[in-house]
Amino acid sequence: MSEMVDRDDSQQLVERVEQAREPGGRLTIIGQGSKHFMGCEPQGESLDTTDHCGVIEYEPGDLVLTARSGTPLVQIEQLLAQQGQCLGFEPPRFALNGSAAGTLGGAIASGLSGPRRPWAGAARDFVLGMTMVNGEAQRLHFGGQLIKNVAGFDLPRLIAGSMGTFGLILDISIRVLPVRPAAVTLQHVLPASEALAKMIEWQRQPLPLSGLVYGQGVLSVRLSGTAEGVLSAREIIGGDELNDAASWWDGLRDQTGAWFAEPGAVRRISCAAAAELPEIGGEWVLDWGGAQRWYRGDAPLAMLEAYARKIDGQLSCFRGADRKKPIPLADPRLVEIHGQLKSAFDPHGVFDSGRLLVQPPLAAGLQSSFLSDPAAK
Amino acid sequence: MTIITGATVDRADPQQRQKLAAELRELLPSHCVLDQLEQLKPFECDALTAIREIPLLVVLPENRDQVQAVMRYAYQNSVSLIPRGAGTGLSGGASPSTDAVLLVLTKLNDILEIDADNRIAIVEPGVRNLAISEAVAGHGLFYAPDPSSQVASSIGGNVAENSGGVHCVKYGLTTHNIRRLRYFDHTGELVTLGASGLDAPGYDLMALMTGSEGMLGVVVEVTVNLLPLPESVVLLQAAFPDMEQAGLGVMNIIAAGIIPAGLEMMDQTAIEVVENYIHMDLPLDAEAILLIELDGTEAEVESQLGSVKAEIGKFGAYDLRLARSAEDRIKLWSGRKSAFPAMGQVTTDFYIMDATVPRRHLPYALRHIVELSDQYSLRVANVFHAGDGNLHPLVLYDASDPGQVERTEKLADDILTLCLSLGGTISGEHGIGQEKLDKSCDQFSTVELEQFERVKRVFDPLGRLNPGKAIPTPHRCAELGGLHVHQGKVPFPELERF
Numbered sequence: 001m002s003e004m005v006d007r008d009d010s011q012q013l014v015e016r017v018e019q020a021r022e023p024g025g026r027l028t029i030i031g032q033g034s035k036h037f038m039g040c041e042p043q044g045e046s047l048d049t050t051d052h053c054g055v056i057e058y059e060p061g062d063l064v065l066t067a068r069s070g071t072p073l074v075q076i077e078q079l080l081a082q083q084g085q086c087l088g089f090e091p092p093r094f095a096l097n098g099s100a101a102g103t104l105g106g107a108i109a110s111g112l113s114g115p116r117r118p119w120a121g122a123a124r125d126f127v128l129g130m131t132m133v134n135g136e137a138q139r140l141h142f143g144g145q146l147i148k149n150v151a152g153f154d155l156p157r158l159i160a161g162s163m164g165t166f167g168l169i170l171d172i173s174i175r176v177l178p179v180r181p182a183a184v185t186l187q188h189v190l191p192a193s194e195a196l197a198k199m200i201e202w203q204r205q206p207l208p209l210s211g212l213v214y215g216q217g218v219l220s221v222r223l224s225g226t227a228e229g230v231l232s233a234r235e236i237i238g239g240d241e242l243n244d245a246a247s248w249w250d251g252l253r254d255q256t257g258a259w260f261a262e263p264g265a266v267r268r269i270s271c272a273a274a275a276e277l278p279e280i281g282g283e284w285v286l287d288w289g290g291a292q293r294w295y296r297g298d299a300p301l302a303m304l305e306a307y308a309r310k311i312d313g314q315l316s317c318f319r320g321a322d323r324k325k326p327i328p329l330a331d332p333r334l335v336e337i338h339g340q341l342k343s344a345f346d347p348h349g350v351f352d353s354g355r356l357l358v359q360p361p362l363a364a365g366l367q368s369s370f371l372s373d374p375a376a377k
Numbered sequence: 378m379t380i381i382t383g384a385t386v387d388r389a390d391p392q393q394r395q396k397l398a399a400e401l402r403e404l405l406p407s408h409c410v411l412d413q414l415e416q417l418k419p420f421e422c423d424a425l426t427a428i429r430e431i432p433l434l435v436v437l438p439e440n441r442d443q444v445q446a447v448m449r450y451a452y453q454n455s456v457s458l459i460p461r462g463a464g465t466g467l468s469g470g471a472s473p474s475t476d477a478v479l480l481v482l483t484k485l486n487d488i489l490e491i492d493a494d495n496r497i498a499i500v501e502p503g504v505r506n507l508a509i510s511e512a513v514a515g516h517g518l519f520y521a522p523d524p525s526s527q528v529a530s531s532i533g534g535n536v537a538e539n540s541g542g543v544h545c546v547k548y549g550l551t552t553h554n555i556r557r558l559r560y561f562d563h564t565g566e567l568v569t570l571g572a573s574g575l576d577a578p579g580y581d582l583m584a585l586m587t588g589s590e591g592m593l594g595v596v597v598e599v600t601v602n603l604l605p606l607p608e609s610v611v612l613l614q615a616a617f618p619d620m621e622q623a624g625l626g627v628m629n630i631i632a633a634g635i636i637p638a639g640l641e642m643m644d645q646t647a648i649e650v651v652e653n654y655i656h657m658d659l660p661l662d663a664e665a666i667l668l669i670e671l672d673g674t675e676a677e678v679e680s681q682l683g684s685v686k687a688e689i690g691k692f693g694a695y696d697l698r699l700a701r702s703a704e705d706r707i708k709l710w711s712g713r714k715s716a717f718p719a720m721g722q723v724t725t726d727f728y729i730m731d732a733t734v735p736r737r738h739l740p741y742a743l744r745h746i747v748e749l750s751d752q753y754s755l756r757v758a759n760v761f762h763a764g765d766g767n768l769h770p771l772v773l774y775d776a777s778d779p780g781q782v783e784r785t786e787k788l789a790d791d792i793l794t795l796c797l798s799l800g801g802t803i804s805g806e807h808g809i810g811q812e813k814l815d816k817s818c819d820q821f822s823t824v825e826l827e828q829f830e831r832v833k834r835v836f837d838p839l840g841r842l843n844p845g846k847a848i849p850t851p852h853r854c855a856e857l858g859g860l861h862v863h864q865g866k867v868p869f870p871e872l873e874r875f
Contacts, residue, residue, distance in 0.1 A: 061628035062735045062766075084634055117575065124581055125553050138824040146733045147549070148767045148805035150539050150588050151813075151820055152848060153829055154552065157584030161576075178634030200494045204517060206605040206674060229677030270574035274494035291575050312573040327578045333568050337835060338579055344831035358579050 004075050006054030008068070010139075010170050016047055017168060018137040020350045028352035029164035031070055031103030034094040035110050037319055039163055040354035047168060049105050056171060057145075060085060064128060064145045066173040069105025076104055080176055088177035089123050090114025093254050100254055105169045111161025114253035115211040115222070118203075118273070118288045120177065124160035129173040132159060134166065135346025145173045158341075163355035166345040180224040183210070185245035186237050188219045192277055192284070195219040199289045200274045207233045211249060215259055215285035215294075222249060252287065255319075259285055262296065265321035267304060269293040271313030278307050294318070326357035335360050380427040380728070380782050387414055387431040388475045397434050397456065397478065404446040409484075411435040420479055423461065424526070425469040427728065428811055432459070432473030439484045441501075441597050447480060448565035448595060457841045460591040462502060462534030465526035467729055468810030470538060470590045470846055477844065482533050485597065488512050495573075496603040497556065502533025502596050506540075509601060518603040521548035524806070525714075533596050539588030541806040543639040544670075546764030550806070552587040554602045560586065560594035563837045568594065585832070590808055590847040593836035607672035610638070611682055612706045615694040616663035620644065622692040623665035624740035627763045629688045630669065631736070635681050639670035640764025641713050644743060647758040647771075651712050654719035659712060660696045667694075667763065668713055670706075716760040717771075724756070724773035728785055731807035732796040736766045745795055746770055753788040755781065767805035768796065794819065809847045818854030826851045 020027045026044030036042070049070035057066040060083040067076060073093050080086050091107035092114055093100035108130075113122045129143025143149055143156040159166050190198065195214040202209065202221070208229050211222030221237050222245065223230045242248060251257025260266065262283075273290035282297015293313075295304065308315035316327060329335055338358050398412035411417055412434055422429040438444045451458050457477035464471055473479045486503035493516040498509055506527040509520040523542035524530055530540065536558065541550045548554065557571035571583045586593055617623035627640060643651065643666045652659040659666065669685055671678050686697070700709040720727045734742045743759060746768075750757040756773040770792055774785040793803045793816050803809075803816045821829070829848045836842075 059735065059737060061632045062737055063631060064735070111576075111581070121549065121553055122576065124584060125549065134828065136824075138828075140822075140825050140828055142825065144733075144802050145735055145800055146766050146802065146805070148541050148545065148733050148762075148765050149802045150806060150808050151802050151804045151817060152809070152825070153832055154539070154584050154588050155828070155832070157552065158581055160584075161581050178631075178636070181634065203496065204493065204605055206607045208674065208677060225673070225677050226680040228680040229674050232674055232676035270572060270576050272492075272495040272497070272573040274492075275573070288575060314572055314574065314576075314578055316578060329579050331569060333562070333566065334570075334579065334582070337568075337582065340835040341580060341832065344835050345828070356579070 004054060004071075004079070007051055008054075009052035009070070013047065013049070013052060013168060013170070014133050014137055014139060017133050017135070017350060020045070021135070021137060021348050025348075025350060026352060027350055028355070029109070029168055031106040032072065032096060032101045034096050034101040035106055038110060039356055043352045043354050049103060049168070052170065055079060062145065063176050064173055065176050066145065066171055067104050068171050069103060069169045071104045073102045073104060073107055074100055081179070084179050085176045086179045087126070087174070088116065088120040089126055090116045090120075090253050091123060095254060095256055104172055104174070108160050108172055108174075109162065109164050109169060115213060115249055115287060118212070118291060119209055124157045126175045127156045127160045127172060128175055130156045130159065131170040132166070133168045133170060135348055135350040139170070143173065147175060165342055165351055165353050165356050167351060180208070180210070180226070182227040182230040183222060183224040183245070184230050184234055185211070185220055185222045185242040185248065186234060186239035187221070187242050188239040189217055190219050191217075192286075196274070196277055196286065196290055199286070202237065203273065203289050205236070207236065209289075212289040213252060213285065213287045216283075220248075259283070264296045265317065266319040267295045267321070268316050268318045269295065269304075269308050269313045270316075271308070271311050275311035275313060280304065280307060326359035328361050329358050330361055332360040334358070380776070380786060385421050385429045385431055387417075389431060389433045394434055400454075401434070401436055401447065401450065404450060405436060405438055405443050409437045409439060409443070411437070420461075420464070420473055420481070422473075423464040423466045423469060423471040425467050425472060425810065425812055428469045428472045430473050430475055432479040433475055433477055435479045435481060437481045437484050441485065444480070444482070444485070444595065444597055445561055445565050445567070447478070448561045451478065451841065452564045455839075455841070457844050458595070459843050460533075460537070460595045462531035462537070463505070463526075463529045465530040466534060466538055466808060466810060467731065468804065468808040468812040470808045470810035470843070471534070472811050474845070480595065482595070482597075483531060486531075489598070491516065493518060497600050498603060499598065499600045500532055501598060502536070503531050506530050506532055506535055513603055514606065517606050519606050520554065520601050521604050522551050522554050532599050532601065536587055536596050536599055537589065537591045538806070538808045541762075541765075541767070543641060543762065546640055546762065547636050547638045548604070552584060555583065555587065555599055556602055557600035558583060558586055558596055559598035560596045562594050563839065563842055567597075571600065588808070590810065591843040592833055592847055593842065595842070607674075609675040609678040610670065610672040610706065611678055612700040612709050613669045613671070613682065613685060614698040614709055615667050615669070615689050616660045616696040617665045617667065618663065618693055618695070620664045620743050621740045623667055624736075626667060626689040626692040626694060627739065628736055629691065630685055631764070633684055633688050635671075635684055637669050637685070637764060638672040639668065640762070641668040642666065642759070642761055642763035643713060643716065644759040646756060647716055647760045650723055650758055651716055651719045654722055655711060655715050657712055663696070666712075668710070713760060716758070720758065720771055720773060724775070726774050726776040728772040728774065728789060730768070730770045730772065730789055730792060731804050732768050732793055732801055733766045733805040734768065734796050734799045734801035736763070738799040738801075739763060739766060742768065742795060742799060746792055749788055749791050749795070753784045755784055755788055757788070762805075765805070766801065790816070811846055814846070814849045814853065815857055817849050818857055823851045823854075826854065
């Protein structure tokens with residue numbers, strides 16, 4: 001295990017924010033840079049969090065860990081593993097130079113969650129409290145170390161997923177979970193329609209599910225629980241056991257698996273799990289039991305947009321396509337609220353807003369303007 | 378908080394009330410507008426009966442269009458609104474005001490859609506919490522958050538308060554179990570948050586709206602997540618000779634990797650009062666009783682039950698009672714669940730508190746509460762959610778004795794201060810409402826309160842939605858006098874002190 005560094009760099013970081021309040025100052029927050037590809041090209045001077053690192057407090061019996069934002073995820077996970085615990089939402093650790101990377105601050109600021117999300121909850125669900133620095137260089141603490149806390153507005157969960165546009169996260173208290181004693185992954189070779197039907201059926205049953213994904217003609221089911229619980233559930237699921245399952249799920253979680261390694265832009269649709277299947281050529285992966293759908297292929301963007309609209313889903317460009325366009329929101333009022341909330345935290349525009357830009361809804365039937373299609377270029 | 382004793386006086390301006398009632402009757406059916414004292418009196422408080430005021434007016438719209446009409450009218454005529462669901466809130470989040478119209482949403486009580494394949498239900502705000510689980514049980518599903526008020530409390534109120542319940546140690550709070558909200562903003566326009574899937578683009582405004590106590594908008598539709606009903610549920614009750622040991626038992630169940638569906642505790646005072654009330658042969662020599670509910674597949678539950686018994690056995694657990702059938706579980710739960718009515722047998726008044734401490738500090742907190750109880754000569758019983766460190770001390774007092782009322786307020790304040798000093802919070806699930814406004818000054822610094830204010834102004838720039846609740850102004854905190862030293866600094870150094 002790499003040695004964990006314990007260093008409080010908060011004073012320097014707050015001073016940097018203070019200085020950036022001068023006209024023309026702008027900061028873009030960066031940890032290890034593993035999510036550099038998300039949002040618009042970063043604008044402004046880099047505010048590097050990696051020197052602000054270390055676990056401040058870890059109480060296994062209270063299921064809570066508090067760490068500085070620059071702490072590497074892999075170090076936190078190693079520490080938790082020593083106590084038989086884990087980060088329940090399986091944050092992706094996108095690789096840099098071939099190794100799993102990412103910081104705790106980056107995981108929460110991006111709000112991304114891995115394959116266990118539908119059963120364990122999302123990144124924001126695990127956030128219990130945080131200390132942040134807003135655009136006025138004020139140090140603020142919200143939330144606490146307990147799952148139940150209804151004092152004040154729930155700002156920690158609002159800040160989760162805000163891509164650093166509200167301010168800099170200094171430290172985070174996060175709920176951790178016990179690792180279940182047993183797990184098995186079972187696979188079935190099935191056509192997509194039958195696979196989706198199975199996913200719907202199993203999610204309606206009280207099974208110890210922790211992963212449910214269909215791609216390249218194979219439905220993979222992960223069960224996690226007590227040894228007895230897993231054994232009895234596998235009778236219901238059937239199929240062939242996958243060897244070396246842990247690294248296979250890591251490949252999905254960290255997007256290092258074979259499917260993600262292929263060239264081409266990756267698009268994402270978030271939708272209701274049972275939403276009808278697309279009739280769009282290209283390659284699809286249905287993760288989260290059907291609620292997160294990855295696409296790579298040549299279909300015109302308008303076709304994908306029409307499909308997303310039809311199933312009441314949300315299309316976004318995840319990797320590799322034109323990143324410079326804002327994300328359309330369903331309601332112009334939401335765009336207003338986004339702008340005003342950003343100002344409520346960061347009135348001088350210190351923090352790079354390009355990492356999460358929004359725009360009013362696209363008129364139905366209009367050719368897309370927000371995601372140009374690299375395949376069409 | 379200041380407990381109000383004696384009858385409530387109607388302080389509203391009769392002319393203003395008459396004019397408003399007449400104008401609102403142009404927008405709503407006449408019977409939906411209440412303006413007579415005998416009609417208004419039942420709405421003088423929510424479940425925090427210690428704070429009462431006769432509302433200016435009560436409106437009970439019957440559909441979404443009528444809610445919108447009221448809200449547009451209020452916006453155009455500079456009228457403040459206090460949204461209210463079933464009125465079961467325990468922090469005065471819906472306590473009325475002489476200066477505001479009480480907007481009661483209980484008549485919007487339709488379940489609009491149940492989608493079993495996607496495990497969601499779309500409901501109106503007035504639908505009762507338990508009614509959702511009842512409506513979807515036929516599909517083998519349930520709605521997990523179960524505040525103790527679930528028979529009566531409405532989902533709109535649950536969203537406003539981010540309600541928890543007995544089972545949130547495993548299943549989370551309201552915020553973890555909803556995916557879409559529609560609300561009217563302060564001008565009366567409809568806004569949709571969230572999505573049909575598990576996330577939505579942009580900021581997580583669902584998280585902000587949930588638990589905002591009606592200060593940011595009026596929710597008129599909620600899409601809730603449903604879960605498959607567990608195949609097997611068991612309830613284990615265990616007594617402990619010593620509070621310390623019971624606390625360690627709780628820690629060790631969790632540390633052993635088991636997240637029970639529910640993990641509740643009663644202290645000795647509660648055991649005694651409950652036993653005298655329902656006679657279920659509870660061990661009166663026990664300092665604590667734990668109730669541990671496990672759910673999941675049958676195989677999962679049986680193996681966890683074995684581990685739990687082994688863990689608590691290490692800490693002197695005795696008088697173990699196990700309930701498997703639904704009928705037996707209800708019987709075994711009845712001790713815990715009758716705690717509040719039981720208190721009514723031994724005291725004229727009791728004050729239900731809500732605070733949290735990290736689980737590891739539970740035994741210390743409970744011992745200290747016993748000392749405070751002696752110091753103020755007031756009995757305190759504890760029945761609470763041990764699994765998530767959520768204490769509910771019940772202070773027993775007599776409201777006809779002004780000395781006791783005053784001591785109750787001070788004792789309650791001391792208990793909250795104790796919880797804060799242990800790294801807890803002043804409210805786990807009941808909210809701040811009106812009750813804990815002043816105590817919020819102890820938990821938040823000036824700059825934090827100012828940040829809350831700026832967020833509030835984005836949604837309600839004129840301050841007309843549930844004014845004076847949930848978030849104290851820095852000014853109010855400064856005027857309190859009793860200064861709290863936060864992180865070594867005197868709060869509000871910029872303000873003068875007299």
